[in-house]
Amino acid sequence: MLDVLRNSWALLLGMLLLMVGNGLQGSLLGVRGAEAGFDSITMSVVMSGYFAGFLVASRMVPGMIRRVGHVRVFAALGSFISAALILFPAFKDPIAWTMGRVVLGFCFCGVYVTAESWLNNATTNETRGQTLSAYMIVQMVGIIASQALLVVPDVSGFLLFVIPSVLVSISFAPILLSISPTPAFDSTKPMTLRQLYDVSPLGMVGMFLMGGVFAAQFGMAAVFGTQAGLSLGQISIFVASFYVGAVILQYPLGWLSDRMDRRSLIMMVAATGAAAAVVAILTGGMFWALVGAAFVIGGCSNPLYSLLIAYTTDFLEPDDMASASAGLLFINGLGAIAGPLIIGYVMQVVGPSGFFMLIAALMSALALYALYRMTQRPSIPVEDTGSYAPINPGATPVAMEVAQEYAIEVAEGEEGSDSVH
Template sequence: MLHVLKNSWPLLLGMLLLMLGNGLQGSLLGVRGPQAGFSTGMMAIVMSGYFAGFLFASRMTPGMIRRVGHVRVFAALGSLVSAVLILFPAVVDPIAWTIGRVIIGFCFCGVYVTAESWLNDSATNETRGQTLSAYMIVQMAGVIAAQGLLLVPDSSGFLLFVIPSVLVSVAFAPILLSISPTPAFESTKPMTLRELYSHSPLGVVGMFLLGGVFAAQFGMAAVYAAEINMSLGKISFFIASFYIGALVLQYPLGWLSDRMDRRFLVFVGAATGAAAALVAMVFGSNYVVLVAAAFMIGGSANPLYSLLIAHANDQLEAADMASASAGMLFVNGLGAIAGPLVIGWVMGMVGPPGFFLLILVLLSLMAAYALFRMSQSEAIEDTGLYTALSPNATPVAVEVAQEYAIDVAEELEEEASNP
């Protein structure tokens, strides 16, 4: 691990600062929007803009890198993010905020692709797994720590928007000053969704449903908390609980998934998250219960992202994995775009409990479908290796994980054939 930190500390430090800024802006908009008089439906549209931008950038960024290079793309996208963050408090309008969220989603995805391609190029077969794990831990830690910044006093109404702008700007310094030339990122031709579904029905359906759950966590949790009049301190800890749960439970579920049928773990994780959402709906007036439910939803739902990718890879040849990853991310992005819109509509119909109601429905559907798939086919005996991935993973991060899993599997196969 020390070797990994020595070689990748500029990237890891930069990503930590970036996730601090990104985590703060998402929660901050969710709090400030209702204060500015935006309806729940308006906030749903604003929040869905991030995922629309993220989806477009995952397709366009590789071409941008090939044309002008990693450093220029990194600097250009970063400057746009910093500018948009400053404009949010200056132009308090739902249309302007939606456009800003689309731009931020596009830019952050582009930044992730650029940084992750550097990470993939600098890692070796011996360090790839550790590097990816450190990268994902830093991402999650940044989002968790960002919630604490919500408590910074802001009498002017501008300071909390200035902080993420500064963090994003400073984040590029260690990366741009330390980055070494990297090869152009080669995009892969994705499978058609029909082909991908034929290989892994649970992977495709689960990814779509999970996109809605992630959008609820990242985009609408702060809106829900503001709607029920939580104090700023309580909102901060409530949102952080989703990511703390993910950080704590990611590895144990991953360890289990390499030793048993992944579909069963998908069922257990989705059912656990659905049960936690039901408890939050029934006892929503109790803050401790809400925090515990958020911890369990985050801890059970976030690892499902990696589980579903690993399950899909179990059905594929090594040569098909990179192509399939783009399709899985595209499906997840579609669910993430639709998630806030549907949650906003449900909350408008039934009130704040609609936030947990939709999470309950989505995770229940996933659990039911996993159970159905288990009843349709025999358990898979040979499974690949699980690698933890963030819900914000880009095609580069997925391919890093896949390369690592393939390398380790080949090493294990060689050891087995040459005892």
């Protein structure tokens, strides 16, 4: 791990600052939207704009990088992020905010793709797994740290929009000043949705459902907190709890996934997340019950993302893993766009509890579908499954392919070890 930090500290520091800026703007808009009088449906449209921009960028940015290069794309998109963050408080209009979120989603995806390409280029076969883990931890720590900034005074002014803009601008310095020669960039054509469904119905359906759950966490948690009457300090703790749970439970669940039937684990984890959401509803909005529920839901939903990818790749040849991952990323993006829209409507109809009601419904649907799929196809022996690689929801195609390369290398290493013995 020390070698990873020594070789990639600038990239990891830059990504940390980027995630602080990105995490803060999502929560801040949820709070400021309530102050501006925007209802749940309006805020759901605003929040879904980020995921729409992210999905479009995942298809367009690779072509941009091939045409003009990593450095120009990185610098141009970073400039747009800083400008968009500053403009939010100047235009208290839902259409302007939605367009701004689309721009942010597009630009952040492009910046992540570029940075992850450099990060992948800096790794070796021996350090790829550690680098992937360090990258995931940095992302989560950045989002958690960003929530503490919500309690900075003058939440109704410009300051909290200036802070993420400055952090994003600063984040480019360590990356651009320390970058080695730019890597070659190849994009992978995804499988068709039909092909992907034939390979792994559970993987495809599960990724769509988890897209909705992740979008709820990242896009609507602060909106829920505002409508539930939480203070700014309580909202920051509540939102951060999702990501603290993700960091703490990612590796224990990953360890289990390499030692038991993954469909059973997916079913149990999804059912646990659904139960936590139900508890949050039944406790009537007690703050620490909400925090506990958020911790469990985040600790279940984020590992489920990696679990579903690992389960799907168990049925693939190594040459097909990258294209399947791109398809999974696309279907997850569709779920992420739909998630805030549905949650916003439900919250408008039944009140703030609709936030947890939809999370409970989505995770229950995944648990039940996993149980159904267990009756349709025999399980793969544990010794024949691939290795679990931690991936955060919202991963770009590059991060997905890095994870698949790591899984392939581990599998090949295990095969070589078995042949020696």
